[in-house]
Amino acid sequence: MSRKAVYTLLLIICIIGFWLFENFYTPAPYSPKKESTPSLPFEEQFLPSSSLDQLVEHQNYMLSYSEPYEQAEWVAYRLLKEHLTYDDRERPYFVEDPKVRTKSADWRNYKGSGYDRGHLCPAGDRRFSEQAYNETFYTSNIAPQKKDFNAGVWNRLEQQVRYWGKRYGELNVITGGVLEPGLKEIGDEGVDVPQYFYKVVFREDGNELHVLAFLLPHAETTAKLNTFVVALDSLESVTGIDFFEKMPEQFQSRIERNIDTSPWPFSNTFP
Numbered sequence: 001m002s003r004k005a006v007y008t009l010l011l012i013i014c015i016i017g018f019w020l021f022e023n024f025y026t027p028a029p030y031s032p033k034k035e036s037t038p039s040l041p042f043e044e045q046f047l048p049s050s051s052l053d054q055l056v057e058h059q060n061y062m063l064s065y066s067e068p069y070e071q072a073e074w075v076a077y078r079l080l081k082e083h084l085t086y087d088d089r090e091r092p093y094f095v096e097d098p099k100v101r102t103k104s105a106d107w108r109n110y111k112g113s114g115y116d117r118g119h120l121c122p123a124g125d126r127r128f129s130e131q132a133y134n135e136t137f138y139t140s141n142i143a144p145q146k147k148d149f150n151a152g153v154w155n156r157l158e159q160q161v162r163y164w165g166k167r168y169g170e171l172n173v174i175t176g177g178v179l180e181p182g183l184k185e186i187g188d189e190g191v192d193v194p195q196y197f198y199k200v201v202f203r204e205d206g207n208e209l210h211v212l213a214f215l216l217p218h219a220e221t222t223a224k225l226n227t228f229v230v231a232l233d234s235l236e237s238v239t240g241i242d243f244f245e246k247m248p249e250q251f252q253s254r255i256e257r258n259i260d261t262s263p264w265p266f267s268n269t270f271p
Contacts, residue, residue, distance in 0.1 A: 042076040046172055046202075049242040056099045056140060060132040061121045063140055065097075066179055070105040070191040071143045074176040074241060075120040079165040087127040097140035104140040109187020118145030120175050122158045125165075143177045144186055144193040148220035154197065157214060160225055160270040161201055167265075174200040178215075178239055194218055198235055200243055201264075210263040211255050226266055232256040 042062045047055075050064035051073060061077035094107035094117055110117050120141050126132040135141075145154065165171050177194025184193045195218050202211040213232045214225070233256040236242060244252050 042078060042172065045246050046244065047076065047246060048074050048174055049245045051240065054101065056097060058099070058135050058138070060126055060135055061141070063120075065100045065102070065104065065140050067102040069179045069183070070109070070189050071179070072120060072140055072176055073179055073239075074174050075141055076172070076174045077121050077125070079125055079161065079171045079173055081166055081169045083125060083128050083132075084162055084165055085128045087133075089123075089127055089130065089133045091123075092134045092137050094137050094139055094142065097138040100140050104138065105187070105189050105191050107139050107142075109189050109191045110144065111187075113144065113186040115144035115186060115193065116147050116150040117142040118150045118154065121173075124158065125162065143197075144191055145197075146218060146220070149218055152220040153216060153223075153225070156270045157199060157216070157225055157228075160267060161199070163267045163270065164201065164203075164264065168203050171201055171203050174243060176239075177218075196238070198239060200232065200235070203263075205263070209251075209255060210260070212261065212264050224266075225270065226261060229259055229261060231259050 040057065040062065041060050047062070048064070052064070052066055052068075054065045054067070056063050056065055061075055063072040063075040065071075066073045096106060097104040107117065117139075119136055120143060121136050123133055123136040126136050161171065161173060176198060177192075178196040178198060179192060179194065183195065185191060186193060197216050197218060199214045199216075200211065201214075202209055211232060213230050213235045214228045215230045215235055215238065216228050232243060236256065244255065247255075
């Protein structure tokens with residue numbers, strides 16, 4: 001066989017191998033087979049409602065998976081000051097979540113779609129361990145996001161939350177896309193593209209609970225982050241999620257109707 005023929009054959013083998021890798025290779029899950037989780041990664045009393053009752057618990061966050069929309073309706077996690085490290089982590093593959101009983105969307109749905117695989121629980125909030133970081137790459141923790149939105153206002157909001165995490169030491173975060181009928185879909189499995197994304201941030205201060213809710217249109221903007229603050233009850237109307245369903249009605253009425261940004265100083269670094 002001539003040298004040219006050998007090179008051609010090797011090239012063909014490489015192309016076929018790459019195609020098989022891209023289309024059929026699935027790395028092993030990141031969660032250990034036997035997990036020891038003495039406590040929930042999010043306080044049970046603060047868990048939102050779950051419309052399909054498909055709660056998934058990982059070591060460092062929880063989520064409620066919506067099979068019809070092929071993504072989480074919400075992801076909830078605690079953010080501690082000590083979580084915010086600058087450890088250099090190797091970016092892993094996106095893989096299906098082994099704990100979603102209906103199977104979370106395959107990452108290949110995003111290929112060629114023009115949308116980023118946008119994290120809900122940010123990888124940047126989980127650099128403190130390899131396990132915690134890798135868990136954020138389950139496809140149950142991502143949603144289709146426009147590139148400029150993901151790298152723009154959504155990233156600025158994530159950085160603002162980290163700023164508060166460092167300032168106050170401990171936060172609770174609930175986040176996701178607004179899932180509703182008629183959304184655009186991508187991929188063979190029909191992953192829906194939210195038109196809005198939200199984030200609820202709250203912290204305990206003695207007997208007080210300070211809550212801030214954001215609702216962002218799925219588009220890049222230079223508007224200041226505080227312009228996207230909304231009352232929690234209006235966010236509940238949009239999402240259909242009861243964010244404090246386990247809390248007394250009197251508490252919910254007091255917390256959810258009012259907007260108070262005074263306990264939340266906005267950094268000029270993330271306008």
